Amino acid sequence: MSLSALKRAVLEANLDTVRDGLVMATFGNASGIDRTTDQVVIKPSGVAYDTMTAEDMVTVSLDGAVVEDRLRPSSDLDTHLVLYRAFTGIGAVIHTHSTYATIFAQALMPIPCLGTTHADYFRGDIPVTRHLRPGELGDRYVAATGEAIIETFEGRDPLEMPAVLVAGHGPFVWGRTPKEAALNALILEECARMAWFTKRLNPQVEPIPDALRDRHFLRKHGAQATYGQTERL
């Protein structure tokens, strides 16, 4: 993908989060990476979404060196970079403060996998990171946020669990493309909303059985996926 195509895709993913009601004001950011050049394209910090253009997207290298510096990159850039370096199969990262997912993050509660809506996209409960320690709240705060996410994902496949709740902050999601990450951000919020109401109706309810969860997840993802069309109609 050319750099200009990546910038357009990243802009659209940012705008999707607003269109889908996941972001208000400037509370969020989406980025994408070209794995052939290791260039990362990310939303500029604090720019209004209704005036944002593809040319406003900021390009940096995977180690954080700014390639084009017309605008300052998102203040969450270092979290995105830590995720790209650790999760080599992902191509896009999105952060929002979507209401229900953020409520779970603030309550330090994983979003339980209570139904097949959830299992179609996330193979299990959406995990919550630990709180950052006082020594991590200085200059390295944003990178430390990414490192806490990586710690939470030890032994997990990030493509089977493309979302996390950062304690006291909000969700980060990812995908292979900016479009896929934007869809994951939307489904995450819907699953959080459903889990909230399900738990209110029946506080004792447990996550669905692993076999049902896996049946749903694997029919849509991985080598054996059977959902949808094998050929374009």
Ligand SMILES: O=C(CO)[C@@H](O)[C@@H](O)COP(=O)(O)O
């Ligand atoms: O998480 C936060 C604030 O808590 C940020 O994501 C949000 O303000 C967006 O910042 P940027 O405009 O991406 O610099």
